[in-house]
Amino acid sequence: MLKKIGVRSAQTFALGAVVASGLAMAAPAFADDASTAGPKALGAPAASDNASENAAENASEVGTASVRDCTAEDFVTEETRDAAAGSVYITITFEKLEPSDPYDDEACTMYGALDRMYWGDEEGEMIGGFGRQVGSADSVFGMSPGDQATVTIKRPNPENYDESECEPTEVDGMYLQLFNDDTTTFTNTEGQDSVCATELSVSTVSEITKVEA
8 A cells, every 4th residue: 555745845836845645556567677787877968869859759749849948947847656576666756837927838757767866865965876767758848837746766675685785775865857958856755765875776767657647
């Protein structure tokens, strides 16, 4: 059963307290394990070139190229959790807010992949490796006020690995960055997560998908 958790932080996506809304989703299937060479590291310096070209092409095809890109300030978020087969699945639901500026566009363009994901402490120090994207994650879609989209982070339990090679370390939370957003945003997970301080095992990240009404 999923446990709903409200997340609060000075730098979280939420512009206030997050309210659980019963939008828990089953953990998605992940095509590749993070230990393989297939998934793409989110945050690696050379990882975004092809992604940028694909995203721009897809945005043009779906008619969102003229709509500004979504940023962290556009959303309030909710976190839900599930555990299975030695991993924890953390699903983040993004809900589009009304624009704070009455002259700003109501809609924004959302991309299927995060630009960056990693675990760390409250000071921004990364612990372990960058999260790895699974699947193509090259979709593009518009988000209007009230629309929702989800992404799931699969975090392996460090207890599954040799302690000396993994170096299990408790983290304060996760850092997420949306595609074409300048802000890397901290989500405090309130001491619930530990990861390998080495890159023996890293988290995998699903495609961001829009929740159909």
